[in-house]
Amino acid sequence: MLKTELNIDVRYYETDQMGIVHHSNYLRYFECGRVDLLKKIGLPIEKIEESGVMMPVVSLNCHYRTPAKLGDSLNVITYIEELPKARLDIRNEIFNQDGMLVCEGSVMLGFINSETRRPVRCPKSLLNIFEQHFND
Amino acid sequence: MLKTELNIDVRYYETDQMGIVHHSNYLRYFECGRVDLLKKIGLPIEKIEESGVMMPVVSLNCHYRTPAKLGDSLNVITYIEELPKARLDIRNEIFNQDGMLVCEGSVMLGFINSETRRPVRCPKSLLNIFEQHFND
Amino acid sequence: MLKTELNIDVRYYETDQMGIVHHSNYLRYFECGRVDLLKKIGLPIEKIEESGVMMPVVSLNCHYRTPAKLGDSLNVITYIEELPKARLDIRNEIFNQDGMLVCEGSVMLGFINSETRRPVRCPKSLLNIFEQHFND
Amino acid sequence: MLKTELNIDVRYYETDQMGIVHHSNYLRYFECGRVDLLKKIGLPIEKIEESGVMMPVVSLNCHYRTPAKLGDSLNVITYIEELPKARLDIRNEIFNQDGMLVCEGSVMLGFINSETRRPVRCPKSLLNIFEQHFND
Numbered sequence: 001m002l003k004t005e006l007n008i009d010v011r012y013y014e015t016d017q018m019g020i021v022h023h024s025n026y027l028r029y030f031e032c033g034r035v036d037l038l039k040k041i042g043l044p045i046e047k048i049e050e051s052g053v054m055m056p057v058v059s060l061n062c063h064y065r066t067p068a069k070l071g072d073s074l075n076v077i078t079y080i081e082e083l084p085k086a087r088l089d090i091r092n093e094i095f096n097q098d099g100m101l102v103c104e105g106s107v108m109l110g111f112i113n114s115e116t117r118r119p120v121r122c123p124k125s126l127l128n129i130f131e132q133h134f135n136d
Numbered sequence: 137m138l139k140t141e142l143n144i145d146v147r148y149y150e151t152d153q154m155g156i157v158h159h160s161n162y163l164r165y166f167e168c169g170r171v172d173l174l175k176k177i178g179l180p181i182e183k184i185e186e187s188g189v190m191m192p193v194v195s196l197n198c199h200y201r202t203p204a205k206l207g208d209s210l211n212v213i214t215y216i217e218e219l220p221k222a223r224l225d226i227r228n229e230i231f232n233q234d235g236m237l238v239c240e241g242s243v244m245l246g247f248i249n250s251e252t253r254r255p256v257r258c259p260k261s262l263l264n265i266f267e268q269h270f271n272d
Numbered sequence: 273m274l275k276t277e278l279n280i281d282v283r284y285y286e287t288d289q290m291g292i293v294h295h296s297n298y299l300r301y302f303e304c305g306r307v308d309l310l311k312k313i314g315l316p317i318e319k320i321e322e323s324g325v326m327m328p329v330v331s332l333n334c335h336y337r338t339p340a341k342l343g344d345s346l347n348v349i350t351y352i353e354e355l356p357k358a359r360l361d362i363r364n365e366i367f368n369q370d371g372m373l374v375c376e377g378s379v380m381l382g383f384i385n386s387e388t389r390r391p392v393r394c395p396k397s398l399l400n401i402f403e404q405h406f407n408d
Numbered sequence: 409m410l411k412t413e414l415n416i417d418v419r420y421y422e423t424d425q426m427g428i429v430h431h432s433n434y435l436r437y438f439e440c441g442r443v444d445l446l447k448k449i450g451l452p453i454e455k456i457e458e459s460g461v462m463m464p465v466v467s468l469n470c471h472y473r474t475p476a477k478l479g480d481s482l483n484v485i486t487y488i489e490e491l492p493k494a495r496l497d498i499r500n501e502i503f504n505q506d507g508m509l510v511c512e513g514s515v516m517l518g519f520i521n522s523e524t525r526r527p528v529r530c531p532k533s534l535l536n537i538f539e540q541h542f543n544d
Binding site: 017018020023024025027028031049054056057058059060061062063064067 | 153154156159160161163164167185190192193194195196197198199200203
């Protein structure tokens with residue numbers, strides 16, 4: 001299993017007129033978390049894309065527990081529990097500075113060829129790197 | 137059942153470097169759809185909020201089928217199939233101008249008292265309006 | 273001179289915790305306005321980009337007069353007063369449903385070759401279309 | 409003069425289909441920069457707002473020099489060169505990891521009473537804190 005943590009401070013523009021972070025932004029935090037995880041294992045997303053593969057979101061879900069607000073410093077936790085095949089499953093939890101669960105969810109990514117825009121399996125070169133880190 | 141349709145043209149800033157609409161934006165289109173439905177049955181969200189009730193998102197899910205891109209004119213369909221109680225369930229489908237399903241998902245909203253920020257049941261005044269429209 | 277008007281209803285996610293539209297969003301409305309103007313004269317931005325030219329923002333300014341809020345229906349007016357050369361100057365005004373000026377500003381776009389990412393002059397094919405509409 | 413620096417890594421969703429950071433996002437980075445400056449001198453924006461004062465943007469301008477892209481780690485520099493009176497002037501520069509100027513601009517904030525939404529001068533309590541830091 002891979003697990004990383006990323007600190008994100010709430011930004012003003014991310015709040016809405018309820019005075020809390022707009023619900024769509026947590027899904028953007030999830031993205032920051034998984035991009036950070038990939039970077040930490042040596043796979044920055046811009047390098048993956050340069051290699052001709054894009055990883056669009058296939059599906060996602062999110063459960064909101066405690067609203068985040070301006071001034072909050074969030075801990076975005078990202079888990080990858082299985083090696084990617086045709087899909088890569090990612091799980092996220094976000095906690096605030098008081099240790100309260102803000103939200104949790106999961107995101108499934110696909111792999112597509114950038115040229116043809118057709119689905120492909122996770123490229124061998126990426127899979128190798130995932131395997132190395134799963135074995136650590 | 138309530139059902140409304142809202143036309144949304146993709147905006148430039150909603151695209152990302154994959155050249156398609158960023159996945160988080162569809163959840164914002166869902167929001168536009170439900171705000172529009174509420175307005176059409178006589179419950180503009182700003183009026184609901186002025187009455188002391190806010191409707192935060194409790195959970196959501198989304199399945200992405202065909203990416204939308206700049207130039208696309210989307211049809212955002214919003215369904216409410218059951219009267220709200222402690223929660224209001226909403227279902228969305230988005231189609232492009234060629235009739236292809238772009239994505240589909242559902243969103244559960246709660247009701248909270250704006251002052252106390254505590255969960256409440258759907259206020260009677262709102263429920264009455266829903267009931268009128270369900271009976272039509 | 274070219275002038276177009278585009279109606280934009282404020283979206284919930286565009287508000288911030290001041291209870292008004294976040295200032296950055298008006299610049300996105302400006303973009304919607306100019307994309308719409310280009311489309312109306314037969315130059316949808318996605319076609320321009322497919323032809324190998326991109327039009328990045330070089331500079332902009334905005335003066336905020338009256339905040340827009342949820343429920344507002346805005347009229348985004350876009351003016352092009354001079355034919356493009358190396359740059360395309362655009363001016364915008366946004367009014368609310370009560371005829372109050374919400375904000376006004378101007379945006380200067382450049383032209384770059386999509387491959388080389390180097391600045392180029394406005395392509396002749398585009399210029400021709402601008403000229404036709406200026407002469408109308 | 410006050411000057412602070414804030415590191416911001418480009419986020420995936422901030423890119424657009426030109427493959428660069430959408431121009432509106434730099435104005436959001438400016439906001440992150442000034443919120444960070446205020447926090448560092450002991451004036452977190454959420455505390456200012458709780459005290460009954462809001463600081464909406466009155467005007468802004470931005471000149472774009474070098475596009476930022478995914479993978480870039482930006483240095484957002486924020487300058488306040490004069491004590492606030494009815495307005496607070498802020499200047500920003502953003503550099504990338506190679507020391508290239510990405511963009512520069514300035515933002516003028518006003519002060520309004522949260523209740524009346526009327527303009528007020530910079531509250532004495534805030535001004536005192538600015539004065540202390542200007543004298544350092």
